[in-house]
């Protein structure tokens with residue numbers, strides 16, 4: 001994998017790894033226990049020009065693309081999955097603006113996230129609209145020069161700290177997915193409220209909230225792209241670009257758990273020798289290492305496809321999400337097994353990896369939905385070849 005990375009990729013990786021080792025690893029257990037947002041880490045990322053990595057230079061970012069974003073997320077997640085998503089969700093929150101926003105919206109909102117001054121969030125899911133995102137019920141009604149938003153959102157990652165929210169609402173309830181539009185909501189908007197914070201199994205340092213809209217009046221120029229009814233496509237295109245990031249988070253978690261377990265297996269003695277001397281344990285590491293390398297290869301391939309804008313980028317994004325997150329769940333579970341009874345205790349850092357890994361199989365589309373996206377793409381490609 002090393003030789004396949006550019007000098008720039010390696011530089012981002014080394015820079016982020018050094019930050020993660022110095023600022024994330026020592027506080028990961030504490031952040032998990034207290035649920036405190038990683039303010040200090042985000043500040044260091046900001047000082048090092050890592051916030052806004054995916055944003056073009058004219059909007060204050062680094063224009064470094066999806067592959068470098070994945071590399072950074074992987075390195076942060078290698079030491080803490082919660083920090084990985086705290087950082088990455090800003091990309092998810094700003095991608096709708098980046099891909100579909102007007103020039104004025106890009107100029108106004110992107111620089112404040114690029115510079116790390118403000119955080120962003122993505123509000124698509126609702127209580128009754130999870131996998132079936134197109135069935136969302138939040139409405140946006142045009143009234144003169146304003147829109148009035150009403151409804152409730154669920155699973156707003158970064159909800160407690162974000163200042164900018166990309167919100168999906170229906171402007172034409174009769175038109176299904178073709179009636180959904182995307183809006184920009186600012187935190188202090190009247191009628192907008194960040195509600196209950198979820199008590200999560202893992203990624204505990206990032207606030208995931210409910211968000212509520214009660215006659216929330218916003219100016220019409222907050223309609224992303226200035227056009228109604230293209231919101232669902234923007235949401236899907238955003239997720240196509242976000243999913244390699246979740247997969248990278250999973251690769252980082254798997255790699256981090258692998259390293260901890262390997263260290264432990266080399267030191268832990270039973271029956272008069274380190275447990276790594278047992279072939280059963282060596283074979284386990286052989287399988288873990290192989291699957292991690294395969295997952296990383298697929299994630300980087302998908303990220304390169306996103307950067308190049310290839311036709312199969314959506315399918316590859318879903319494929320890498322399924323493969324890498326299932327790998328992370330398996331590797332982190334086996335890593336706990338290597339630690340035996342100690343692995344089940346919070347005194348050791350390994351069980352957190354398993355808890356952090358679980359969400360990667362669920363958010364930004366469950367792995368069942370990814371398989372649906374992959375299946376539909378394969379069928380579409382086959383039909384196109386028939387013609």
Ligand code: CAA
Nearest residue numbers: 124131132133134155157177233236237314363364365369
């Ligand atoms: N790019 C562009 N357009 C797309 C697209 C894509 N990848 N996928 C679908 N579309 C378009 C279709 O072409 C179609 O367009 P037309 O109306 O012109 O025909 C339209 O969108 C509707 O598409 P479908 O008929 O395929 O829609 P569907 O209702 O069957 O749903 C789905 C498709 C893939 C299941 C989608 O609902 C989905 O991805 N669900 C999962 C949602 C999800 O990932 N939620 C996570 C939210 S984020 C989160 O977890 C919280 C967080 O903050 C981290």
